[in-house]
Amino acid sequence: MYDKKDTHSLELDEIYNIYKTSEKGLSEIEAEKRLKLYGENTLKEKEESKLKIFFRQFNNILIYVLFLASLISVISHKYVDFFVIIALIFINSIIGFIQEIKAIISIKALKKMTESKTKVIRDGKI
Incomplete structure (x- = not known):
């Protein structure tokens, strides 16, 4: 073989x-x-769920530090600081989510623009 x-x-x-x-x-x-x-001679692309994209925004060292700071704020009975930090975490995550969705849409548009067609020989004719 x-x-x-x-x-x-x-x-x-x-x-x-x-x-x-x-x-x-x-x-x-x-x-x-x-x-x-x-089947067709194409590559299959796995589309990621929007929920997964959103939760991925929390997987960041800065977010971990902010969560730690919010925990310290609660322990210190500084609830205003806690809510401000949590609000900042969610605002940051929402902005990151929106940017990533826009990037995905742009990549899809670029891929569509660069789709190629191939000429093949069938029965001796192009």
Whole structure:
């Protein structure tokens, strides 16, 4: 058997044999069969939930320090400081969440702009 990562070093006839094709390309019927069998030649992207993105905003050393400061404020009976610190933590997290969502939207738009189409040979025709 062959190693797929080494097909670059094979002769063209060997590659045709491995992939059961020829210089005329696949027939439309064979291409449809392979599409049904293997699916589209695309990379699947896992979309992250917005809730997970929001909670990730709390995974930050500065937020940990602020939580510690809020805990110290409660222990010291400085409740105003506690509420101010907690409010700052949530404001920071909301701003970070909004920025990350905007970045994700921008990345999706850029990917859509750079989608490529490939010409293939089917039944000897492009």
